[in-house]
Amino acid sequence: MKVQTSAFELVFDGKTVNLPDGQFIFVNQGTSYVPVRFISYALQKKVVWDSATKKVTVTEPSANELTVLREYLMNAAGEKGKQSSVGGTTVTASPISAAFVFDGVARNLPAGQSAFIVNNSIYVPVRFMSESIGTQIKWDSANHRISGESKSYREEQQSNGDDGGKSDGSTGGEQGTNNGTSSGNGTGAGSAGGSGVVNKPTYEQIKSEADSKLESLYNSAKSSFLSLAQQYLSATDKAAKQTIYAQGEAYLSDITSQFNAILSDTEAKLTANGYSTAIIQEYRNRFDSEIAAGRQTLAAMMK
Structure with missing residues (x-):
């Protein structure tokens, strides 16, 4: 069937990320669909597709895989406040019968809903993704924004909360010291900079x-x-x-x-x-x- 794509900003772990070329967000019969693989990646989850059994398996990545996923998302970084997906494009979505396993638990789509395939990517309802992964994915239709936080991101925020504040504070302090030296009495590195000498x-x-x-x-x-x-x-x-x-x-x-x-x-x-x-x-x-x-x-x- 033909579906119309929607323009949305995707914000995960506090950062805007862009969908790859050829992937979209669309609505069918009042249900919003997103690509399983990319949204899983955005939530820092590993995805395996078994074409023989038509099964999608989503699991926690290993430490090395997590590093790769984070680099992948860095490369997909978008501009805050800008659309991450292309809207107004008509694409062909074909229903696909697929099994889904999230962290070892088989999950079934709600009655009356189906998975679709568009350009070789599998799409499911955004609410199904949210409930299956166990992470709230917020759908803000008014501001055209989809947002969520990965498990590892939440844990890092909690464990580094105090340290993060200290780090920001010390960085700011260092910048303040450098600026003060440069514009102060002309001593140390600031003086050298003021006289046009380039530090080795x-x-x-x-x-x-x-x-x-x-x-x-x-x-x-x-x-x-x-x-x-x-x-x-x-x-x-x-x-x-x-x-x-x-x-x-x-x-x-x-x-x-x-x-x-x-x-x-x-x-x-x-x-x-x-x-x-x-x-x-x-x-x-x-x-x-x-x-x-x-x-x-x-x-x-x-x-």
Whole structure:
């Protein structure tokens, strides 16, 4: 059947996230439908689709999987107050008979409601998702906003409540001290800045910047390979699988180029400031090991 998509802002764990291209929110017979996989990801849950049994299994992710999910959501970050989904588009929604298991418990759709598939993504009523995962998903039709909080996010907020306040306070204090020094009597780093002298970065600062960039690249790569693996498992014919494999190879090449660019920049900064560049080889050894593991994954996918 043909359905009309709706424009909504998706806010999970306090941040706006955008739906991937080709995924939507729509209403059918007064019931609002959302994509199972993306909403589960937004609530930091793992999703497995068994095409043979037509079963969707939603569970808590492992620590490594949680890291990947968080990176995935960072890449899906949107602008606060802006729409996360495209509205006014007519798409074809086909009913699908599927079983759902949430955290080991089988869940049935309410009587008279059905799951649908749109562009190879499964959609269920938003209330069904909320009740099955055990997390309130708020549907604000007046402000066109859907919001929710993951279990891990709530736990982090509770456990880090006091520390978070201290952290914010100390950061603000540091900024206040720096600003005060810069605009004060012209002493210390503030004086140097005022006289136009550029402070020499420390070795630790250069290394920390490189570590941050490489960690981001690493997590992004893991997220992308997870997505490719899921697509591969969902593919139904050999040609589609070969296409996904080729995408994996192309992505490995792109990751290598990005890695080399980060290393080149880091090595240049270390050299310019008279520091040892021995760390560059350590970075490369780890990268080569991760790339080898990625290629093994690609090879295993083709068996």
